[in-house]
Amino acid sequence: MLTGKHLIAGEWVGGAETFTNEPVSGAPDIFAAGTPEHVARAAQAAEEAFWSFGYSSRAERAAFLRRIADEIEARGAEITAQGEKETGLPAARLEGERGRTTGQLRLFADHIEKGDYLDRRHDPALPDRKPLPRPDLRLMQRPVGPVAVFGASNFPLAFSTAGGDTASALAAGCPVVVKGHPAHPGVSDLVAQAIDAARRACGLHPGVFSQIHGQSHEVGQALVQHPLIKAVGFTGSLAGGRALFDLCAARPEPIPFYGELGSVNPVFILDHALARRGGEIAEGWAASLTLGAGQFCTNPGIVILREGPEAEAFMEAARAALAAVGVQTMLTSAIAAAFARGRERLAAGTGVRELLTSVCDRRGAAPSVYVTTGAEWLANAELGEEVFGPLGLIVLVRDAEERLAVARAFQGQLTCTLQMEPEDTAEAQALMPILERKAGRVLANGFPTGVEVADAMVHGGPYPASTNFGHTSVGTLAIRRWLRPVCYQNMPEDLLPEDLRGI
Incomplete structure (x- = not known):
């Protein structure tokens, strides 16, 4: 009890002032x-x-x-x-x-x-x-x-x-x-x-x-x-x-x-991985993004990939996977309200277009995804700010050089992820010195949600992570x-x- x-x-100690919790159902507790x-x-x-x-x-x-x-x-x-x-x-x-x-x-x-x-x-x-x-x-x-x-x-x-x-x-x-x-x-x-x-x-x-x-x-x-x-x-x-x-x-x-x-935990999808298994990566990203209504500090909020037909196919696969996720209950109404404000702020950004969005209720949230370019992302630091909940931003870069510039522009992160194939190794090698300076944990071909409790785990990173x-x-x-x-x-x-x- x-x-x-x-x-x-x-000793169990009371006091003159009290407050109540905010139950999803049932009577509040004092x-x-x-x-x-x-x-x-x-x-x-x-x-x-x-x-x-x-x-x-x-x-x-x-x-x-x-x-x-x-x-x-x-x-x-x-x-x-x-x-x-x-x-x-x-x-x-x-x-x-x-x-x-x-x-x-x-x-x-x-x-x-x-x-x-x-x-x-x-x-x-x-x-x-x-x-x-x-x-x-x-x-x-x-x-x-x-x-x-x-x-x-x-x-x-x-x-x-x-x-x-x-x-x-x-x-x-x-x-x-x-x-x-x-x-x-x-x-x-x-x-x-x-x-x-x-x-x-x-x-x-x-x-x-x-x-x-x-x-x-x-x-x-x-x-x-x-x-x-x-x-x-x-x-x-x-x-x-x-x-x-x-x-x-x-x-x-x-x-x-x-x-x-907190962190936005960027995921860099390199070209051969995108061409070979873009649909599979899109479905994995959607599952990770919406796990627990996106209320994880390791939520992969930003994806970076090269513009082109493969990127369009990835976005369609991600949109379809996310559209199938219904409204999820958030931890508190205040967190749900903050998510709604963050989504509105992102949607109002210059050079940002909507890929998927939905109406949320007082304590619920459904996935929202937006798309921007590498140039717009580099010009607007607010696009890199965390929105706590099931919200994703896809950043389309022109080439490998712009991808490196985007990587350098990130603030400190808990995690950075590479989706890659063996043919992507040269570009991954160019990214690695940047990513290990940005994050406490760097992943290959996975998603950052799910933090193993083990001797070698690092859950931390440069400020503001x-x-x-x-x-x-x-x-x-x-x-x-x-x-x-x-x-x-x-x-x-x-x-x-x-x-x-x-x-």
């Missing part, structure tokens, strides 16, 4: 609205918890992560039902996302048990070195302290309360304070119950995890500005993320803000965001962290 309350230091006072209490508890949790063993944290996964699975049916009610996502999608969430918790548990993430190094003393001796030097990664995490609207499980940011921070040894997303507070409530049950079963300090609900920007601002918070994880809009990033940078003690802010191009929010490298290197010089063995002893 829902508590409708915040979880702060092991939730307590957070305040800066709630934030202060949670941050203080997290700081107190750090003195034990930050120095816990890898085995203890791994056991905690695995127990969270078990507790989430024990509540699986209830979480799915609440997710369907709040988000409109189908049960199969929610169940798959739950599996991804529990899978990454267990992956992080396995990873920290191995210890490689600590990057332990030892330079033994050289007392006889001339002209100066060298001291004994040892290095390892240590947790930074309490971390703030913002839940994402489009992933109520995998990028929210117990999602990748929370799981990786806990794996690193950092207590977490979550700002739950108001699009799915009920799901967040149920997952917080699972985390608290795991925390109690493992006998950990109650401040190791807290969650605060709320719709106002005030709570988020208070969270990133609280002096006890040492880093922030965020998945959301460019405008919201940039505002929080600026607040983090303006603090008396600036802190890192790891924001994943993310605010820190050196890190990822998916995969085991995500743990490194919440760590900092510490060097121990001539330190007695008994004073070293246990993981450095004997190395």
Whole structure:
């Protein structure tokens, strides 16, 4: 059952102010609205918890992560039902996302048990070195302290309360304070119950995890500005993320803000691939573009291909495939309204023509696709801005040279994709240095939706795809965001962290 309350230091806390969710069907649920006072209490508890949790063993944290996964699975049916009610996502999608969430918790548990993430190094003393001796030097990664995490609207499980940011921070040894997303507070409530049950079963300090609900920007601002918070994880809009990033940078003690802010994920269809399998690529693109109503940060929003008969055939195949997709329910009415505004902005652009569009209702969206030329795209930076939802833009270039110019003009992306045949290798080789500077993940002959949770995955990229191009929010490298290197010089063995002893 829902508590409708915040979880702060092991207690379920209400408040004078409340808000409701926006269910697709059924009666709304009521939730307590957070305040800066709630934030202060949670941050203080997290700081107190750090003195034990930050120095816990890898085995203890791994056991905690695995127990969270078990507790989430024990509540699986209830979480799915609440997710369907709040988000409109189908049960199969929610169940798959739950599996991804529990899978990454267990992956992080396995990873920290191995210890490689600590990057332990030892330079033994050289007392006889001339002209100066060298001291004994040892290095390892240590947790930074309490971390703030913002839940994402489009992933109520995998990028929210117990999602990748929370799981990786806990794996690193950092207590977490979550700002739950108001699009799915009920799901967040149920997952917080699972985390608290795991925390109690493992006998950990109650401040190791807290969650605060709320719709106002005030709570988020208070969270990133609280002096006890040492880093922030965020998945959301460019405008919201940039505002929080600026607040983090303006603090008396600036802190890192790891924001994943979105992307248009361009797909470059090279000439031989277009001629040989343009229809197949069009159908694959249509499926990827409309997956989950296009509400993925890896949605392939822009396709670049050479003008000509093959391009015309591709566009007709894409139009037919997309026309068969009906209206899909979006996560919130606000997201649906933003999609409608973005579509109108794109349609009004100079040199843009409509290939497919439709009328959307208050919370629904159907695919829309527009076409422009490479010259128009290069002249109008707004055409490269993300529209969150099932909207695509086809950019027709004159030749390989203009395709390279279009590639260079893109801002930072989460992904870039090449559709190619072996005969396209020379042009692909010319594109690769550009694409790997633009994106954190470069794909060949696939589509970017579907982010594998694995050691080698990178989900991040140059700004504005993310605010820190050196890190990822998916995969085991995500743990490194919440760590900092510490060097121990001539330190007695008994004073070293246990993981450095004997190395």
